[in-house]
Amino acid sequence: MTSLFGHDVRSDLLVLYLAETGAVFLAVYAFAVFGVAPDAAFNARDAGLVAVAVALCCGIVVGASGLYRPEVLSRSRRLVAGGFVATLLLLILTWLGLQLLTPARDPFSWNMVGAVLLGCVLGVAVARLGCSTASRCGLLTRRLLILRDAPANLTGGREAEAVRDFLVPVFMPIESVSDGALTTEWLRAQRIWAVVAEPASLTEATRERFREAGLRVLTPDELDECRLNRVVPERLPANWLHTARGAQSSRFGAFLHRVLDIVAATAILLATLPVWLTAAALVRLDSPGPIFYRQVRVGLRGQHFTLYKFRSMVVDAEVGGAPRWATRNDPRVTRLGRFMRLTRIDELPQLLNVLRGDMAIVGPRPERPGFVEQLGRVIPHYDDRALVKPGITGWAQVNYPYGASVEDARMKLAYDLYYVNRRSLFLDLIILVSTVRVVLFQEGAR
Template sequence: MIRLFKHYIPHAVLLLGLLDLVLLIMASEIAWQWRAHQIGMDVGEVGGRGVALMGTSLVIWLAMISVGVYGPYALRSLRFAGARLLVAISLAILALALIDFILPSDLFWRSTLLYTMVLAIVVLVADRLLLNSFLGSSAFRRRIMVLGAGGRAMRLRELSERPETGFAVVAYVAMSEDKRLVEEAIPRAAIHDLGRFVENLGVSEVVLALQERRNALPLKDLLRIKTKGVHVNDFSSFIERETGRVDLDTVNPSWLIFSDGFSSGRMFSSAVKRIFDITASLILLVLTLPVIALFAALVKIDSKGPAFFRQQRVGLYGEAFTLIKLRSMRTDAEKDGAKWAEENDPRITRVGRIIRKLRIDELPQTWSVLKGQMSFVGPRPEVPAFVDSLEEVIPFYGERHMVKPGITGWAQINYPYGASVEDSRSKLEYDLYYAKNYTPFLDLVILLQTLRVILWPEGAR
């Protein structure tokens, strides 16, 4: 994987994305020339319309990122990728038509959009037809050797068997006979030279999956492996990189302290984040005020009670603040105290189901973003009663409050809606990854991917 601004991106995804961008530029240029020839216009130099071509391609490319074209399932399923491509290109063409209406240019014509759309679909589908058979092959999967044969090694085995995984385990080495769960593991005593063994297998990375590392690490072997250019990684760091979450079952305070993350550079990231929050919240409030007013009226008509719902939530550094949303539940929904939402929750009103599914109930939170109590991106703010109980049973739960809560976040786009202690534990693993690694780049990825969650809701309640 390649680490870009503290966030890991698989090599296959990065290469495919760059190839797609080049193909989109070519498709845009061909579409422009096609239309120019139809009206008998001199084509001219391509450099003179470079900005328009790049802008068109970037809008389509960002739409592709937003709807999950580069997600793991899209990389493995041509049918899945084709459906996402159609949605992305259609949305991008609509956005480009709007941009041309607002900022008309002699170098960009709306009449070329149809040609661009057709050509983009053709070249991108053809690209995936050619590469689809190779994306799942060993040429695109890193070769990993696992030291260990216990529970952690078994977890790596299960992870490697998922179709979206970007690595393959080529060997397991049992360092002891205790609690051996991976039957095909090779006993360490059977390997004369571990460094030569790694070299012969073409291993690119060795992962330490030992249940107990004290007095069990083969330091001399690991040093030799490292000097041969093979990356050596511990289990928790490997899981963090491959899954985008911090594994609560294996991390400890020392790992959080000494691993990369929580850097001093976040002062700059926080400043950029705040400038974006202020600018975007002002624009969004102005644009969505009619939508908020319309659905506030529908909420009032649909059920008795106020249009807006106010509730205390826990924010940055554990400080409480008042969250404002469009009311989607009956006014007596929490008469017995706060409780988790359920599937097909009977407390939700008819209009409430619609605004929850479309995330319209979240729009008034933009006011909290403008005030600085929230950000657009961050962990979801929880009710104080839930926080108190979760901190008692889930380790490191309080660390999620070291960043501002957000309307959307890394956990929201990676994990279905959670309504239990176990769900909160799973979501915390993603929240910790975000708190540990957040940068403006990761915020941009999350904001783009939020469109995918809106278009294809997963477990909205």
Template sequence: MIRLFKHYIPHAVLLLGLFDYVLLFIAGEIAWQLRAAQIGMDAGPISDRWLAIAGAAGVVWLAMIAVGVYGPYALRSLRFAGARLLVAISLGVIALAFIDFLVPGDTFWRSTLLYAMGFAILVLVADRLLLNAFLGSSAFRRRVMVLGAGDRAQRLRELGDKPESGFAIVSYIAMSEPERVVEEAIAREAIHDLGRFVENLGVSEVVLALQERRNALPLDDLLRMKTKGVHVNDFSSFMERETGRVDLDTVNPSWLIFSDGFSSGRMISSAFKRIFDIIASLLLLIATLPIIALFAVLVKIDSKGPAFFRQERVGLYGQPFCVVKLRSMRTDAEKDGAQWATENDPRVTRIGRFIRKLRIDELPQTWSVLKGEMSFVGPRPEVPEFVNSLQQEIPFYGERHMVKPGITGWAQTNFPYGASTEDSRKKLEFDLYYAKNYTPFLDLVILLQTVRVILWPEGAR
């Protein structure tokens, strides 16, 4: 994997994304050449339009990222990828048509956009068909060897067996563990030269999956493998990289302290984040004010009670603040105290179910972003009752309050709606990853991925 701005991106995704961008550029140029030939116009040199074509390709490419074209399932399923490509290119062309309406130019007409859309679908689908036919779905998987044969090794095997996994485990080496869970593991004593063994298998990475590392690390072997160019990683860091979350079952305070993350350089990033929040929240409030007003009236008509719902939440550094949303539940929904929302929750009103699916009920929270109590991106703020309970049951839960809460977040784009303590634990793993690896680049990725969550709201309740 490549670490870009502290966020891990698989080599396959990066290479495929760059190749897709080039194909989008070519599709745009072919569309222009075809339309110019149809009307008998001189196409002119490409130097006159390359910037416009590159920008148009960039808009469609961002739409592809937003709808999950480069997600793990899309990389492993042609049918899944094809459906997402159609949606992405359609959204990209709509965005380009809107941009052309605001800033008219001589490079793009509606006809060229239509041609570009057709060519883009053709070349991108063909690209994936050819890659799958010639390279296979496992071509970009890294070859990994696991030191250990216990529960952690078993967890790695289950992770590697998933179709969307970016690595393949080629061997397990049993060390001095009391219990062997992975039966096919080879005993360390049976291998004369571990460095040569790794070299013969073509291993690119070794993962330490030992339950107890004290006096069990084969330091000479690890040093020899490291000097041969093989990457050596510990279990927690490997899981963080492969899953995009911090594994609470194995991390300890020392790992959080000494591992890379929580950079002091985030002061400048936070300043840019705040400037973006102010500008974007002002524009969004102005643009969505009619929508908020319309659905406020519909909420009032649909059920008795106020149009807006106000509730105390826990914010940055544990400070309480009041969040405002369009009311989607009955007014007596929390008469017995705060409760988790459940699937097909009977407390949700008819109009409330609709605005929850489209996230329209979240729009008034933009006011909290403008005031500085929230950000567009960050962990979702919880009610104090839940926070007090979860801090007692889940380790490191309080660390999520070291960053400003947000309307959307890394957990929201990677995990379905949480409605239990165990779900909160899983979401915390993603929140800790965000707090640990925060950069404006990660914020951009989350904002783009939020489009996918809105279009396919599997987790809305």
């Protein structure tokens, strides 16, 4: 794993992203300089500008299409679908970008658009082929030294379950620490990346020796958090919030997040205004009742606020006002409401909550007071998610499907607390890019 601004990223996927970005830059630059036709050739300066912009956009588009997700890489149908979506998005962005970067040229130069797309496809294909070959040769794997109390247990346990995919475990008994077998030379020869051991198994002097050798020292829980990008609420210490980024945000950090929320919400609202008008008219025609749905939710530090959505259910969907989990093929959902929920159009009015300051663009999903009270009694640290503003999208929303049970709420809390613990603008950017994937492929909607 590689830590970027506090967020752990799989090293092999980071290498893939960097390789693709570099390969796309070189391919697009070559096509832009030499061109596929005389009118499509650029000078070196313009070609470099176009190549940099396209390479950066290509990485974002590939990520937004879900093509950096490990489970997608092994599913051919999903890979093809993601590739088609990525190509379509790149086509649109390339045409728009060329008009902005080179306004003096013919804005409809399909030769240049084709050259850029060809460079992207060629660069991505070459990078993925190279990374796939390197992965099969073991060049992108990370080796973990897992220290256990007894040799008899070295072949199983939660540590072994947590180190699949690109992490290769090396099991050794805890006694090897004191008998001098774990020398710096041996650790380097084995290409050990991190040492995993129970907190009480290692002395502070031993931990420092491992750190001086350039190794990370992790507990089994920390290994799970690094690899899975979520925490286990039941295993969090009572004082974990003392080091959580979400709980330690400075005034400047809060101000910066607020400014970015206002700018993003305003831009999205203006860009989607035609969708608002169309949705409002169709909701009115589809079923009797108001256009907007108002509901009390729990926000920052437990404060209640009124959340706005386009109405997607029939009027009086909850008889007596008792909260109910939404289910798959819920009969309360209208015909138009089902489409709006799949495409997340019903959540657009939450932009008004962002502008009012009730919500942020990114954060835990705001829940209803009844659910918060119920879940807070049975799930440890559930109320800790309220230390940051709730968001329209969030780390749990892009990593776990719609929750409809206590166990689902427990899993989503594991992602929410990871976000609270490691909150940063970099993680927010990853969430926003992943949200595009969730919307395009209708993941987890009900």
